[in-house]
Amino acid sequence: MYRTVFLRISFFCFLFSLLACADNDKTERLPYYNSPDFTPIFLKTDDEANRKITHQIANFSCIDQHGNIITQKDIIGKVHVASFIFTSCGSICPIITKNMKLLQNEFKNDKNVVMLSYSVTPWIDDVERLKVYAQVNKINAANWHLLTGKKYDIYKLARQSYFAEEDLGFTKDSTQFLHTEHILLVDKNRKIRGIYNGTLELEADQLIKDIKTLEKE
Structure with a gap:
């Protein structure tokens, strides 16, 4: 009798553990964002995402603070974070730079994570100016790139690929100045998986957690 009761209890404990694990897997998977209004789309598998999420970060080519050319090849297969500063x-x-440094402290030696900070005044922020900015702000991680290039290319990438804008869902003309506190999280397949207020340390802390979640997918 006691053995039967014990076996039943063990079975239900095992079943509960399986359900708990399933729930954890479900809640830990980050949503996808397929449009500028950032409506979250929750999907269970990568295959489902490949079918339903059509938006990806487009190809690009910029120059970083070291004079290196950075392209989409540098982020393929890696989680990356994008911010927009000058x-x-x-x-x-x-403030955004200060909070991005929290990511630098956490992922400085992580080859699977890339941080990209695009200049929204690239006609002013040349390589030398970005290099000085990096030195002043103690930006020294090899995987953090401060980027400059042609204004049209950066603004098009920011607004059409990252949906980076002060007002969500509102796309301004490319001639209008781009100034946003938003930081975007993008997965290994160049799909947007998170948006954060870069001026809030609490949001940066959440971003760190979400990066670690994406790395496990």
Whole structure:
């Protein structure tokens, strides 16, 4: 009798553990974002995402603070984070950079994570200016690239690929200045998986957790 009761209890404990694991897997998988309004889309598998999520970060080519050409080849198969700043900004950019440094501290030696900070005044922020900005702000991780290039290319990439804008779902004309506190999280397949307020340390902490979640997928 006691043995039967014990076996039943063991069986239900095992079943509960399986269900709990399934629930954890479900809740830990980050949503996808397929449009500028950032409506979250929750999917269970990569195959399902490949069928239903059509949006990806487009190909690009920029130059970083070391004079190196950075393209989509540098992010394929890796989780990457994108922010948009300019070196002469005296408002939100220093705060965004400060919070991005939390990511630097966490993922500095992680070859599966890349941090990209695009300049929104690339006609001013040349390689030398970005290099000085990196030195002043102690940006020293090999996987953190401060990027410059042609304004049209960066603005098109920012607005059409990353959906980076101050007002979600609203796409301004490419001639209008781009200034946003949003930081975007992109997975190994160049699909957007998160959006965060770069001026809030709490959001940066959540971003760190979400990066680790993506690395496990």
